[in-house]
Amino acid sequence: MSRFLDGHAGVLGRLALRNVRRQGRRSILTSLAMVVGIGLLVFSRSMADGGHEDWIDAGVRLGSGHVTIQSPDFATRRTLAERLSPTDLEAALAAVSDVGREGGILETATRLEVRGLASSPGGALPVVVAGVEPDVESRFSQLDERLIDGEYLPDGDELAAFVGVDLAERLDLQLGSRLVLTGQDAAGDISGQLVRVRGIFRSGLPEVDTRIVHVRLGIARDWLGAEGSATSVALLLESSSLVDRSARRLGQLLADVPGADVLTWPEAMPELEAAVRMDDFGDYVFHIITLIIVALAVINTILMSVLNRTREFGVTRALGMTRRDTGAQVMIEGVLLSAVSGFVGIVLGLAVTWVFFRNGLDFSGLMENGMEAAGVIIDPVIYPKFRLPTLLGSVGFVFAIGVGASIYPAYRATRIEVAEAMKFEA
Amino acid sequence: MTHEPTAVTTAAPAVRTKGLWKIFEHDGIVVEAVRDVDLTIERGDFVVLAGPSGSGKTTLLNMIGGLSRPSRGRIEVDGRDITDLTESRLARWRLDRVGFVFQAYNLLPVLTALENAEFTMLLRGIPPEERRSRVEELFAEIGMEGLEGRRPGKLSGGQQQRVAIARAVVGEPALVLADEPTANLDSKTSDGLIDLMSRFNRELGTTFIFATHDTELMRRARRFIRLVDGRVVEDERRDAPA
Ligand SMILES: Nc1ncnc2c1ncn2[C@@H]1O[C@H](COP(=O)(O)OP(=O)(O)OP(=O)(O)O)[C@@H](O)[C@H]1O
Ligand SMILES: [Mg+2]
Numbered sequence: 054m055s056r057f058l059d060g061h062a063g064v065l066g067r068l069a070l071r072n073v074r075r076q077g078r079r080s081i082l083t084s085l086a087m088v089v090g091i092g093l094l095v096f097s098r099s100m101a102d103g104g105h106e107d108w109i110d111a112g113v114r115l116g117s118g119h120v121t122i123q124s125p126d127f128a129t130r131r132t133l134a135e136r137l138s139p140t141d142l143e144a145a146l147a148a149v150s151d152v153g154r155e156g157g158i159l160e161t162a163t164r165l166e167v168r169g170l171a172s173s174p175g176g177a178l179p180v181v182v183a184g185v186e187p188d189v190e191s192r193f194s195q196l197d198e199r200l201i202d203g204e205y206l207p208d209g210d211e212l213a214a215f216v217g218v219d220l221a222e223r224l225d226l227q228l229g230s231r232l233v234l235t236g237q238d239a240a241g242d243i244s245g246q247l248v249r250v251r252g253i254f255r256s257g258l259p260e261v262d263t264r265i266v267h268v269r270l271g272i273a274r275d276w277l278g279a280e281g282s283a284t285s286v287a288l289l290l291e292s293s294s295l296v297d298r299s300a301r302r303l304g305q306l307l308a309d310v311p312g313a314d315v316l317t318w319p320e321a322m323p324e325l326e327a328a329v330r331m332d333d334f335g336d337y338v339f340h341i342i343t344l345i346i347v348a349l350a351v352i353n354t355i356l357m358s359v360l361n362r363t364r365e366f367g368v369t370r371a372l373g374m375t376r377r378d379t380g381a382q383v384m385i386e387g388v389l390l391s392a393v394s395g396f397v398g399i400v401l402g403l404a405v406t407w408v409f410f411r412n413g414l415d416f417s418g419l420m421e422n423g424m425e426a427a428g429v430i431i432d433p434v435i436y437p438k439f440r441l442p443t444l445l446g447s448v449g450f451v452f453a454i455g456v457g458a459s460i461y462p463a464y465r466a467t468r469i470e471v472a473e474a475m476k477f478e479a
Numbered sequence: 480m481t482h483e484p485t486a487v488t489t490a491a492p493a494v495r496t497k498g499l500w501k502i503f504e505h506d507g508i509v510v511e512a513v514r515d516v517d518l519t520i521e522r523g524d525f526v527v528l529a530g531p532s533g534s535g536k537t538t539l540l541n542m543i544g545g546l547s548r549p550s551r552g553r554i555e556v557d558g559r560d561i562t563d564l565t566e567s568r569l570a571r572w573r574l575d576r577v578g579f580v581f582q583a584y585n586l587l588p589v590l591t592a593l594e595n596a597e598f599t600m601l602l603r604g605i606p607p608e609e610r611r612s613r614v615e616e617l618f619a620e621i622g623m624e625g626l627e628g629r630r631p632g633k634l635s636g637g638q639q640q641r642v643a644i645a646r647a648v649v650g651e652p653a654l655v656l657a658d659e660p661t662a663n664l665d666s667k668t669s670d671g672l673i674d675l676m677s678r679f680n681r682e683l684g685t686t687f688i689f690a691t692h693d694t695e696l697m698r699r700a701r702r703f704i705r706l707v708d709g710r711v712v713e714d715e716r717r718d719a720p721a
Contacts, residue, residue: 064601071589364584371546371581372599372646373574375567472538472547475581475658 061378068369069385073393076358083354084394087451090347091398094340095447096406099437101336105329106438109293112325113318114194115261118162118287120300121321122149122307125314127284128321133167133239139281141312148306149286156299160289162186162193165273165282169236171216171266175225182234182266184273193289196254196267203228203252211272213251217262226250234266239278246276293318344450351458355387359462366466367474380467387459388452395451399444406437491558493654493686494520494543499552501538501709512538514709516552520688520702522653525680527700528690535709536690537658543688544577544656545569557653574602578647578685580657585643586631592638593618593627596645603650617645621675637668641675648679654686655679661693673699 113119122145127135137145142163149161165184170177187206191197196215197205206213214232226232228250235245248268256262274280290299296317304315319326359366366379374382501513513535520526528536541547542554545561553562557576564572573579578599586595593614594601600610618624621641631639640660647655657676661669673696680687689696697703705713 061602061604064598068587068589075589365587368579368581368585368587370570371544371573371579373570373602375570377567378570470547472541475541475546 061374065378065382065385069382069389072358072382072386073389076354083351083390084397086347086350087391087394087454088398088401090343090350091395091447091451092402092405094343094450095399095402095444096410096437097336097339098443098447099403099406099439100410101332102440102443103436103438105332106293107436108325108329109318112322113289113293115196115256116325117285117316117318117321118193119290119293119296119318120288120303121285121316121318122288122303122313123285123316124312127314128316131166131168133237133277133279133284134241136165136239136279136282136284137286138312141310142281142283142286144307144310145286145313148303149288151306152299152302156302157291157295158288158299159291160189160193162189162287162289163270163283164190164285164287165270165277165279166284167236167273167277169234171220171224172233172235173224173226173230176223178220178223178263180220180234180264180266182236182268182273184270184277185267186270187267190267193287196256196265197252199254199256200252201255203250205252205254206267206269207251210249210251211269212248213269214248215252215254215267216250217265218253218255219259219262220264220266221250221253223263226253228253232266234268234276236277238276239282244276244278246272248272340450344454348454348458351387351391351454352461355383355390355459355462356465358386359383359466363469363474366469367471370469370471371475376467379469380463383463383466384456384459387462388455391451391455391458395448395454399447399451402447403439403444406439410437412436491555492519493522493524493557494518494688495555496543497553499539499542499554500550501535501542501547502550512709513542513549516709516711518704518711520686522557522686523680523684524686524688524702525677525700526686526688526702526704527697528688528704528706529692529697530706530712532692534706536706538709539706540656540658540688540690543654544579545573574599575650576653578650578652578655580640580643580647580655580660582659582662583636583639585646586639588631591628591630592623592634592642595631596642596649598646599650613649614645617649620678621645635668636664637672640664640672644672644675644679648683648685651683652685654688656688658690659692660689661691661696666695669693670695 122137124135124137124141146161146163149158152158163186167182169180169182171180185206187208191205201218206215214234216226216232220226224232230250232248232250233245234248235243238244254262270283274282288299290296300315300317307313307315370376370379496516496518499513499516499518500511503510503512516539528539530536538547542549543556545564549562553560555561559572561569561572586592587598590598596617597610597614600613618627621644623638623641623645626634626638631642634642644660647657655676660676661672664672676687677699679685689700691697701717703713703715703717704711
């Protein structure tokens with residue numbers, strides 16, 4: 054027994070420690086509740102984070118990337134008038150290469166997008182035509198992986214078009230079919246371009262499968278009279294956690310280019326951000342319910358142990374401990390019990406998640422043709438993601454449970470009257 | 480932690496009560512457990528409170544020890560008036576000045592015999608070396624050498640009471656209050672305990688006040704006080720202590 058364990062604090066700490074140990078079985082029961090509760094929490098949190106990473110990944114690939122550089126008004130107006138001029142585009146690409154791979158940028162897709170009409174002898178439908186660089190885009194959007202017929206914008210075929218399966222069906226298009234794209238060009242005039250269907254994809258998402266047409270960037274520029282310019286530069290990053298840092302860097306580099314705005318994916322795609330938040334909120338509700346159940350189990354354990362030790366508290370009070378000492382002793386016991394079992398819970402939750410689910414949890418049985426959330430197709434296999442803030446959050450929860458669950462029992466312990474307590478046998 | 484100054488004058492008796500009453504009231508039922516007790520107990524005395532069950536022995540002892548407050552009257556212990564002390568001051572005062580021995584389950588089950596005996600010294604922040612040497616000495620005196628590391632659950636009832644007695648006297652209190660310390664024990668064991676306390680009383684000069692039904696303990700008292708219905712009905716000094 055060391056010197057600094059002397060005095061009240063030391064005695065209380067030692068008593069608490071011994072009591073938690075003595076109540077082995079009860080502590081184990083509480084631990085179990087904690088372990089299951091916290092474990093579930095860690096598990097569901099990692100899976101949710103993993104799922105959201107998938108959503109974000111799918112969303113940014115099909116949409117505007119983790120970070121996008123575009124003209125300030127493009128987000129709202131979406132016409133060619135709001136495009137990046139050749140000099141703005143040059144500045145943007147220079148800034149991107151400045152940040153580069155070290156800045157976490159994996160892919161840089163230059164796109165010229167226009168809203169227009171696709172017509173064939175079979176009919177006409179409104180579409181979004183994206184002029185893209187095929188080799189970059191195939192890695193970026195991975196839309197070519199969803200190819201069901203033909204090829205993705207083959208080399209040497211300037212007039213190739215890549216269309217969704219629903220569009221093809223409704224306009225009666227096959228491989229080789231001609232298609233006329235009509236849109237407002239850079240000068241504000243309506244102009245048309247003949248293309249040929251070279252590939253057909255199915256994303257599973259009706260909105261994408263009827264509305265998206267990819268053509269080569271070069272032909273789009275010719276058709277729309279937008280030589281050397283683009284509507285956006287979309288960036289794919291190593292991880293969504295790098296978004297803010299990269300966007301800030303690019304923003305600084307492009308500070309004196311008023312025609313080029315840097316947007317992060319939540320800014321560019323608020324509906325995706327909202328979907329992630331909504332799902333998070335659902336998770337939090339679930340977590341809070343779990344925590345309440347765990348807290349009740351802990352309260353019950355500690356309260357029982359207090360009520361069973363009325364005489365003991367009477368003795369320590371008679372010997373000179375104050376009400377506050379007694380309350381503190383119970384608080385320490387509760388926090389200790391929660392800390393130990395919570396720690397075990399966190400470790401176990403992580404271990405179970407890692408051992409059983411690191412190769413992904415397959416939800417494909419639950420959904421047909423993938424799942425759609427906020428206009429994004431999601432891989433039905435979810436991989437857990439372990440994030441430090443999440444873990445720290447769990448540790449915080451454990452502590453909160455320990456403190457919260459000990460308050461009432463500690464209060465009850467302080468209310469014990471010595472003279473009454475001494476009438477108890479044992 | 481510093482010791483609170485206690486106004487000790489050589490003339491002050493160990494205990495002095497004046498017009499002491501304890502009245503319990505529950506749901507309109509009023510019990511006068513202690514009625515108008517005036518009592519002066521000299522230092523170093525060995526006093527037994529006797530009387531039928533419900534006569535107020537425990538109630539009186541609890542008030543003297545600062546475990547419950549009188550309804551009326553005043554209590555002085557060792558020259559200090561404790562009647563109006565705040566609860567936390569009372570706790571500190573008990574820690575420094577009073578030793579308690581209860582009927583049973585005196586010891587904390589999670590502490591060893593030795594840790595139980597030094598518990599109040601731990602609370603008072605007495606340095607380990609001093610604590611250790613005092614407790615070791617005491618363990619020899621109570622015949623418990625070799626059992627220092629045992630938990631109470633592994634000690635006999637008599638051994639547990641010995642540790643409780645050691646704990647009560649180790650801080651050199653003004654007063655040791657013992658409520659039926661020998662109940663639940665066979666007569667041989669309880670005689671041994673009485674010998675022990677009597678010896679501490681003689682050697683250390685510790686004042687002992689007992690509440691008991693134990694005739695042997697009554698026989699050994701130097702002062703014998705009988706309560707009936709909360710009143711002192713007999714108060715006898717015996718000059719030949721056992
Ligand atoms: N908290 C209380 N509330 C109400 N009445 C009480 C309370 N404590 C004691 N009493 C009553 O006060 C009276 C004295 O009780 P006390 O415990 O002091 O008796 P005692 O002499 O110690 O008895 P015993 O020999 O059985 O221990 C009894 O009538 C008892 O019922
Ligand atoms: Mg009694």
